[in-house]
Amino acid sequence: MSLQMVSTVSNSSLLQPGFSLLNFDGHVxxxxxxxxxxxxxxxxxxxxxxxxxxxxxxxxxxSKDSCYLPPLRYPALCTLxxxxxxxxxxxIIHGGKTPNNDLSDKIYFMSLVSKTSKKMTFQCIxxxxxxxxxxxxxxxxxxxxxxxxxxxxxxxxxxxxTPLAQRTTxxxxxxxxxxxxxxxxxxxxxxCTSYILPELQDGLSFHVSIARGDTIYILGGHSLxxxxxxxxLYKLKIDLPLGSPAVTCSIxxxxxxxxxxxxxxxxxxxxxxxxxxxxxxxxxLVCNTIVLEDSKIEIVESVSPEWTPDIKHxxxxxxxxxxxxxxxxxxxxxxxxxxxDANYFxxxxxxxxxxxxxxxxxxQICSQASSEDPGDxxxxxxxEEFCFSxxxxxxxxxxxxxxxxxxxxxxxxxxxxxxxxxxxxxDINTWVPFYSTELNKPAMILCSxxxxxxxxxxxxxxxxxxxLRLSEANVKYFCNKHIDLNKGLQTPxxxxxxxxxxxxxxxxxxTMKLSTSMKKSFLRRLFE
Numbered sequence: 001m002s003l004q005m006v007s008t009v010s011n012s013s014l015l016q017p018g019f020s021l022l023n024f025d026g027h028v029x030x031x032x033x034x035x036x037x038x039x040x041x042x043x044x045x046x047x048x049x050x051x052x053x054x055x056x057x058x059x060x061x062x063s064k065d066s067c068y069l070p071p072l073r074y075p076a077l078c079t080l081x082x083x084x085x086x087x088x089x090x091x092i093i094h095g096g097k098t099p100n101n102d103l104s105d106k107i108y109f110m111s112l113v114s115k116t117s118k119k120m121t122f123q124c125i126x127x128x129x130x131x132x133x134x135x136x137x138x139x140x141x142x143x144x145x146x147x148x149x150x151x152x153x154x155x156x157x158x159x160x161x162t163p164l165a166q167r168t169t170x171x172x173x174x175x176x177x178x179x180x181x182x183x184x185x186x187x188x189x190x191x192c193t194s195y196i197l198p199e200l201q202d203g204l205s206f207h208v209s210i211a212r213g214d215t216i217y218i219l220g221g222h223s224l225x226x227x228x229x230x231x232x233l234y235k236l237k238i239d240l241p242l243g244s245p246a247v248t249c250s251i252x253x254x255x256x257x258x259x260x261x262x263x264x265x266x267x268x269x270x271x272x273x274x275x276x277x278x279x280x281x282x283x284x285l286v287c288n289t290i291v292l293e294d295s296k297i298e299i300v301e302s303v304s305p306e307w308t309p310d311i312k313h314x315x316x317x318x319x320x321x322x323x324x325x326x327x328x329x330x331x332x333x334x335x336x337x338x339x340x341d342a343n344y345f346x347x348x349x350x351x352x353x354x355x356x357x358x359x360x361x362x363x364q365i366c367s368q369a370s371s372e373d374p375g376d377x378x379x380x381x382x383x384e385e386f387c388f389s390x391x392x393x394x395x396x397x398x399x400x401x402x403x404x405x406x407x408x409x410x411x412x413x414x415x416x417x418x419x420x421x422x423x424x425x426x427d428i429n430t431w432v433p434f435y436s437t438e439l440n441k442p443a444m445i446l447c448s449x450x451x452x453x454x455x456x457x458x459x460x461x462x463x464x465x466x467x468l469r470l471s472e473a474n475v476k477y478f479c480n481k482h483i484d485l486n487k488g489l490q491t492p493x494x495x496x497x498x499x500x501x502x503x504x505x506x507x508x509x510x511t512m513k514l515s516t517s518m519k520k521s522f523l524r525r526l527f528e
Contacts, residue, residue, distance in 0.1 A: 001272075001287070001305040002349045008055045013342055014046075015330060017316075018073025018138075021048070022091055023323035024112045027120065029060060032073045035099050044071040045122065048328075055345060063113055066124040072096030072104055074138035076155065078211075080109070080187075081144075092144075092153060095137045100416060101173070102440060103160060105136035107185075131191040135160050137178050139205035147214035147240035153185040154216055154238060157204045159224065177203025177224045182236065184245055199249040204230060206259045210271060212292050214238050219299075220276070222259040229278065231257040233297070254299050258284050260318075264350055266325040269293050272302065272350040274327055275319060283317060287350075305348060325351035416441045420455040421481060434458045435467065443467060449482035 008015075019032040022045075030046040037044035041059035049056040062069075075096030079089040090111035096104050107127045114121040140158025144151055159175045161167075167174075180200040185192045207221025207230070218234040233255035239246040261276030261284070273288040289302040311317065311331055319329040326349050333342040417428045426442050435443050435457070443457040445467070457467050460480055470477055 001303065003305040003307070004053065004347050004349070005308070006050060006053050006055045006345050006347055008342075008345060014057070015343060015345070016073070017318040017330075018097065019320060020072075020075060020077055020093075021320040021322055021328065022077075022110070024120070025115065026324075028322050030057060031071070031093075032075070032096070033071045034073075035071075037071060043122075044069070047120065050347070061119060061121045063121055063123045066122070067108070067126045069093075069108055069110070069124045070098050070104070072098065075104070076140045076142040076158070078142050078144060078153075080151075080153070092142055094134070094142055094155065095140060095158065097138050100441065103136035103138060105134055107134075127187065127190070129185065129190055129192045132183065132194040134183060134192060135178060140178065141207065141209040141218075143209050143211035143216050145211055145214050145216060145238045145240075147238060150240045152238065152240060152245065153187065154211070154236065155183040155185060156180075156209065156218065156236075157207055157221060159203075159205045175224070177205065179203060182247055182249075184238070184247065193245075195247045197247065197249040199234065199251055202226060202230070208258075208261050208263050208273065210263060210290065210292070213295075214240070215295060217292075217297055219273075220256055220258040220261055229257040229259050231255045233299075235297075252297065254297075256288065256299065262319055262321055262327050263290070264321045264323070264325050264327050266351045272325070273299075274348060274350070275317060275329065281315065283315075285312070308346075310344060311346070322347070325349065416444065418454070420444075420453075421459055421479065424456060424459045426456050426459065435464050437464075437468075445470060445477055447479040447482055448476040449478055453479075455479045 014033040014035075015030065016034040019030060022029045022031055028048045030048050031044070033044055033046075043060055043062050045060040045062075046057040047060055049058055072093065073096055075093050077091055077093045080092050081089045090109050093108040093110060094104075094106070098104060107129065109125045109127060111123050112120060113123045134155065137158030137160045140156060142153055142155045144153050157180075158178045160178050162171065162174050162176055180203050181194040181196055182200070183192055183194050202223045202225060204218070204221030204223055208219040210217045210219075214237060216236040216238070218236065221230050222228070223230065233252040235250045235252050237248045237250075239248075256273070258273075258276040258278055262274050263271050264274070265271050269292050271290040271292075273290055276284045278284040285304060285307060287302050287304045289300050291298040291300075311329075314331045317329060317331045319327055322328050326347055329346045329348055330343045331346075333344055417426065418424075420426070431442060437443060444454045445457050445460070445462070447453050447455055462470075
């Protein structure tokens with residue numbers, strides 16, 4: 001094994017515990033960034049370009065017919081092939097945490113649809129399932145098994161938030177273990193079935209699962225209910241006859257009490273287990289080799305790399321499998337770096353240089369490789385509104401060669417749960433939907449004053465009709481604080497003076513003059 005430090009270029013704060021790495025045609029892609037995607041990379045998926053011990057992140061692109069894939073931390077993912085030995089594959093992604101700490105219950109299929117020297121385009125499709133409902137969760141695993149010419153996906157473990165009916169103000173965001181049920185998912189028919197096995201008594205999360213053929217081995221994991229790391233080694237065997245599937249479980253000796261470990265494959269039958277925790281405050285610095293042969297598993301201790309002093313003395317670490325026997329490890333930078341939330345990164349190569357060749361394998365690996373959630377009630381991360389108007393094809397490939405986080409705005413100003421004004425009463429613990437268009441986040445609208453800032457529509461006393469009208473119309477909006485200021489800064493409109501037509505003078509009526517004789521004649525007739 002060899003351990004090598006890599007330097008990052010202005011973007012290491014995006015790589016936080018919970019990220020995932022996807023390997024397509026030997027290229028490694030990063031998924032699950034901290035915060036919402038920004039305009040430089042609206043997809044939130046990056047190509048990790050490592051040259052001369054320097055790590056750069058280049059934006060990846062999605063096809064126009066793709067659905068929106070939010071950045072998810074601690075999801076379950078694995079590769080799915082049409083056949084056990086097929087070359088083409090796609091990734092299954094389920095669950096995980098969004099930047100707002102909401103839990104996802106959706107399933108996505110991500111595949112590579114086109115590839116050029118400068119641009120790789122992906123397609124993401126959301127899958128709907130019938131049958132037993134998969135609870136939103138994180139810290140779980142998913143694998144694909146093959147039996148009798150058929151294949152199915154198997155999901156197990158994880159954590160979820162306390163059900164709404166059981167929540168209290170003090171423990172509103174606390175998490176609990178998911179039930180220890182085993183879910184069989186048939187994507188061909190779009191159905192999901194749960195199985196309760198007597199051998200699986202406690203819920204597990206941040207465990208390791210390795211699938212080979214029709215068998216899945218589950219190793220380690222943490223149970224919140226008992227606050228223990230399971231020393232058991234479980235063997236799940238799935239038989240797929242013409243009728244109903246048969247699922248059996250047995251407990252094998254030789255397990256390891258570890259959580260958040262990382263597994264990487266070095267040959268068709270050999271794997272290396274590295275990292276993780278053996279207790280809440282103690283990292284596991286020992287490495288193990290796992291050998292799978294003839295429906296048997298053997299776990300032996302192997303030679304560990306020479307860990308650096310920084311790795312030995314840090315309290316936490318995290319990472320993920322890069323494929324081809326390599327692991328990306330990260331440790332907190334603490335106060336040693338000027339950039340907040342920056343980390344140090346290392347690449348651990350578990351194979352020798354002569355063995356570093358791409359190998360085809362029918363084995364599936366799924367592990368919650370990143371560090372465990374630091375707490376049950378972690379504060380919500382600040383987030384930025386996703387730029388829906390940005391098209392992936394609108395970015396020039398040459399201009400978007402390398403992602404530079406310094407070009408972006410500070411994401412701490414635009415979360416859903418900010419105090420948008422002095423009278424803001426939106427609180428994450430007490431908020432309930434106000435508009436019919438709201439689901440689990442308050443509606444927000446951008447004030448165009450200055451550089452612009454987001455405010456809650458409810459705090460601005462906007463009616464639902466007005467909110468819909470503003471969202472559909474291409475007009476600028478100003479919040480209650482800046483509407484008067486905006487009016488004062490506007491240039492008065494030029495008043496067009498109307499020409500008044502001069503009034504014509506009234507003509508005097510002509511009067512008839514009477515002679516003296518006529519007057520006397522008139523008076524004489526009047527008195528007769």
